[in-house]
Amino acid sequence: MDRMKKLIQEPNSSIQSTAVKEKPSGFLSINRVMSLDSLDVDLSKQLTAAPAQPKLEPQVEAPAKSASVTAIKWKLAPTRREQDKWDRATKAATGGSEVMFRELRRSREDPKVVAEQYRKQYFRLKKRLQFLTLGIGGVRLVSAYVSYSPEITASYGVGLLGSIVYMRMLGSSMDSMADGARGLLKGAIGQPRLLxxxxxxxxxxxxxxxxxxxxxxxxxELIPMLVGFFAYKVATFIRAIEEALPAVEKET
Structure with missing residues (x-):
């Protein structure tokens, strides 16, 4: 009762004393609400004062400006010297892997054994082409004798003999390649198959x-003679088809 009487008798002094004694805080308090309801408190100075500038604005804007400046930087094209250096560095970096893969792909067999296998394969191929040329030419010669005149048959037979001679010369030229460039030159001079x-x-x-x-x-007749000469082309075409189907040969 004594405190209530004191508040009723001196309302202005009690409100002012509480306003002075109160420390500013960032939270809402009951005394501040009571002071806002009171008409005796003058807040015009606080309302008319300029708002304080936040201190974080320049710190936030500065990195944004610097980021915008760095984003506009152009990437210059490398010079020829720089490009050469990069190419050499790339080649040096990938050269080791190429050597490693080459070593992995290299056959572990004896080189002499492999060379002998290729040599036998070459001789089989040469004989195969010669037999194919002779067989295809013989069949066509018989068909020409049955279907056409003896003049055309004789002309085709002369052309077939030229085709067989051409294949023999070609085989000799290929055999001379084993001696290198010198053997190749010697074979080309000694075997004028183009004539x-x-x-x-x-x-x-x-x-x-x-x-x-x-x-x-x-x-x-000239045309049958040329047709007989190109009989080796048919043989090489058939052999190419056989080489293009290795899967069928493996299955058989």
């Missing part, structure tokens, strides 16, 4: 121009 079609054309001209009028032999 075989020229010789066939010369035989055709001389035969029809000299032998036929004087001795009355049969006339030769």
């Amino acid at each position: 075989v079609p020229v010789v066939l054309v010369m035989i055709f001209n001389r035969w029809n121009g000299i032998v036929v009028p004087q001795y009355g032999f049969m006339h030769l």
Whole structure:
């Protein structure tokens, strides 16, 4: 009762004393609410004062500006010298892996044994091509004899002989490659296989121009002669098809 009487008798002094004694805090208190309800408290100075600037604004804006400045930087193209250095460094870094993979792919067999195997395979291939040329040419020669005239058959037979001679010369040139570049040059000079079609054309001209009028032999045809010469092409084409189907050969 004594305290209530004191508050009723001196309301202004009690409110002012509580306002002075109260320390500022960031939380809502009952005394502050009572002071806001009172009309005797003058808050005009606090309302008219300029708001305090926050201290964190320049600290937040500074990194944003620096980030915008660094984002606009251009990446210059490397010079030729720098590009060469990078290429050499890349080659040096990947060279070890290439050597490692090459060593892994290298056969562990004896090189002499492998060379002998390839040598036998080469001789089988050469004989195979010669037999194919002779077989295909023989079948076509018989079919030409049955279907066409003897002149066309004889012309095709002359061309077939030129094809067999060409294949023999080609095999000799390939055999000379074992001696290196010197052997290759020697084989190319000693085996003029490219002159075989020229010789066939010369035989055709001389035969029809000299032998036929004087001795009355049969006339030769140029087109069947050339068809017989290109019989080796059919043999090589068949052999290429056989090499293109290794899976079928393995299964058989």
